[in-house]
Amino acid sequence: MSFQKVLIVxxxxxxxxxxxxxxxxxxxxxxxxxxxxxxxxxxVDQRPDLVVLDWMMPDVSGLDFLRRLKRDDNTREIPVIMLTAKTEENSVVNGLDAGADDYISKPFRPRELISRIQAIMRRISKITGDGLLVVGELCLDMKGHCVFVDDQLVAMGPTEYNLLKFFMGHPDRAYSRAQLLDQVWGSNVYVEERTVDVHIRRLRKALKPAADGVDCGRFIQTVRGAGYRFSARLASL
Amino acid sequence: MSFQKVLIVxxxxxxxxxxxxxxxxxxxxxxxxxxxxxxxxxxVDQRPDLVVLDWMMPDVSGLDFLRRLKRDDNTREIPVIMLTAKTEENSVVNGLDAGADDYISKPFRPRELISRIQAIMRRISKITGDGLLVVGELCLDMKGHCVFVDDQLVAMGPTEYNLLKFFMGHPDRAYSRAQLLDQVWGSNVYVEERTVDVHIRRLRKALKPAADGVDCGRFIQTVRGAGYRFSARLASL
DNA sequence: TGCATTGGTAACGATAATGTCACATTAATA
DNA sequence: TATTAATGTGACATTATCGTTACCAATGCA
Structure with missing residues (x-):
């Protein structure tokens, strides 16, 4: 289980x-x-997966600090989100030029920050070097063609595997049945849309044993009228 | 249903x-x-989000038409992109003076027009790059197809979701029940106008848990005799 | 061939969403 | 205040959507 560490400066x-x-x-x-x-x-020591960097700091300016990070081979890869005040919005361009990956202007809603962070996380660390797709307690081994939930192997059919693979690569987003058929089955086959439901059902069932007791759409939520959405953790209850 | 309507003249x-x-x-x-x-x-009655206006028209000159739009309170806010021929390039200045937001000279590549339109849409609509619609403490995730109030997920039906999406994209303006039916339900369905009331009610209810105690139209105000208006700010009491 | 696995579909029950109504409540006006 | 119009609200029947199961065809394999 890989923790996603964020450094807040x-x-x-x-x-x-x-x-x-x-x-x-x-x-x-x-x-x-x-x-x-x-x-x-x-x-340097902890190597966070992401840095959230305030643009106004007591010692060094955010821009200078960012430049320093991006100059150093060791820290260059670490993505940075800038926090800027409304009045500093012109510095956004400088920041983005200097290598920041995104920015948010204060005041901001926590939800917005989280979404941005998740977007960046998604962009940078979807697949590990060894072909592992890790989202939360789910781990999909693309080489071994198998799936682990909490380090426990779970069995599922090929279609369920493909479905899950797609979902894990595109979390937190609702997809219609048609889109899923396109993405998972292929755009040139004709199958009933309801078929998706059945495979969703099979996938849920496969993931359920490990999902402690109540699964209640722990991984796959149905978005009524829209389709299905995968996310590793329950949205705040 | 997409709320980004463009009128091509x-x-x-x-x-x-x-x-x-x-x-x-x-x-x-x-x-x-x-x-x-x-x-x-x-x-006037469809209220497009953008007008793409040819500068050479049979009846009225583009400039006159643009001036008329910008004189009328009801149409003033609607952004306009001019389409000008190469030979009319001096009229660009006049157009921009008269309130046009951008211009494209013919012939143009469709890609270019789309880019300009998207740029303007981004400027006027509050949709962030991540498909997030953030207004005050409300956050509507168009990708995830879900809504957060104060970072808390709230549940609502598809119609309420669409209604809220429309409102958040068009805040601080009153819409009649007929207009809302057009925009949210679609212009070709017939339902009673009072149905809007019921869905407004349901939407308010869905947004209420987070609205601490008194919601009294915190987000959606009724404009008696006219319809409803969405705004994130508290209405002046 | 016989068997197991998988995939697609139909069918049916469960649940959520929708539109409409009746009635309560509120605001506007005289 | 009395009256009227506009809106709020809860309940209802209807419909749409979804979950689930069962079944059959196709496939692969021993």
């Missing part, structure tokens, strides 16, 4: 805590730093 | 069709008019 503790809280609810592990000088060793 | 049908085709591939809904006199009623 901001000099205001309340903001750090707010972000931390929101992210931890979504299953991220959070690290904190209140200045650039504090952040650097953490980045 | 041009006297040459092939050009209209070409633009229409390109835009529909990108998910826009298209309306057409071949003259200014035909365009005006469409603009």
């Amino acid at each position: 901001d000099d205001e503790a309340p903001i750090r805590e707010m972000i931390k809280l929101a992210l931890e609810l979504e299953g991220f592990t959070c690290l904190q730093a209140q200045s650039a000088s504090e952040a650097l060793p953490i980045i | 041009d006297d040459e049908a092939p050009i209209r069709e070409m633009i229409k085709l390109a835009l529909e591939l990108e998910g826009f809904t298209c309306l057409q008019a071949q003259s200014a006199s035909e365009a005006l009623p469409i603009i």
Whole structure:
């Protein structure tokens, strides 16, 4: 199980805590730093999967710090999201030029930050080097062509496997039955849309034993009138 | 149902069709008019999100028509893209002065038009790059097809979702029941106007749990005799 | 061939969503 | 205040959508 570590660099503790809280609810592990000088060793040692970087810091400017990170081979790969105030929005361009992956202007809704982070996570770390697709407690081994839930092997048919593979590669997004048929079955076959339902059912059943007790759409939610959506964790209840 | 409606005003049908085709591939809904006199009623009662306006029209000059739109309170906010021939390029300045948002000189590549349109849509609509519609404490995830209030997932039916999506895309403006039926239900279905009331009620109810205690039209205000208006701000009491 | 596995479909029950109504409540007006 | 119109609200029947099971065809394999 790979934890997704996020480093929050901001000099205001309340903001750090707010972000931390929101992210931890979504299953991220959070690290904190209140200045650039504090952040650097953490980045080097802990290698977070993502840095959320306030643009206004006491010691070094966000832009300078970002440039430094992107100059260093060791830290270049780590994606950065900028936090900018409304009045600093012109610096956004500089930030993006300097290698930031996204920006959010304060004040922002936690939901927005989370979505951005998830988008970036999705972009960068969908598939590990060894052909593993890991989302939450689900692990799909593309080489071995098998699926683990909480490190436990679960059996399923080829179609269910393909379906799950697609879902894990495209989480948190609703797909219509037609889209799923296109993506998983192929765009040139004709099968009834309801067939998707049946395979969703089979996939859910396959994932269920490991899903502790109640599965209630733990991984696959039905979006009534729209289709189905995969996500690793239940949206906040 | 897409809420990004574009009205194409041009006297040459092939050009209209070409633009229409390109835009529909990108998910826009298209309306057409071949003259200014035909365009005006469409603009008034369908309220497109954007008007693509040919500068050379049989009845009224593009400039005059544009001025008329910008004089009227009801149509002033609707952005306009001019289509100008190479030889008319000096009129671009006049057009921009009169309130046009952008221009494209013919001949143009469809791709270019779409890019410009999308740029304008992005500017005016509150849709972020990730398909998030964020207004105040409301967040509608178009990809995930779900809604958050204060970062808390709220459940609602498809119609309520569509209604809210429309409202969030067109805030601070009152819409009659007939207009809402057109925009949300579609212009070709017949349902009682009072049905809107019921769905407004259901939407309010869905948004209420998060609306601390008193919701009293926190998001959706009724405009007596006119219809309903969505706004994230508290109505001045 | 016989058997097991898988995939697609139909059918049926369960559930959610929808539109409409009746009635309550509120606002506007005289 | 009395009256009227507009809106809010809960309940209902109807319909649409979804979950689930059973079944049969196709496939692969021993």
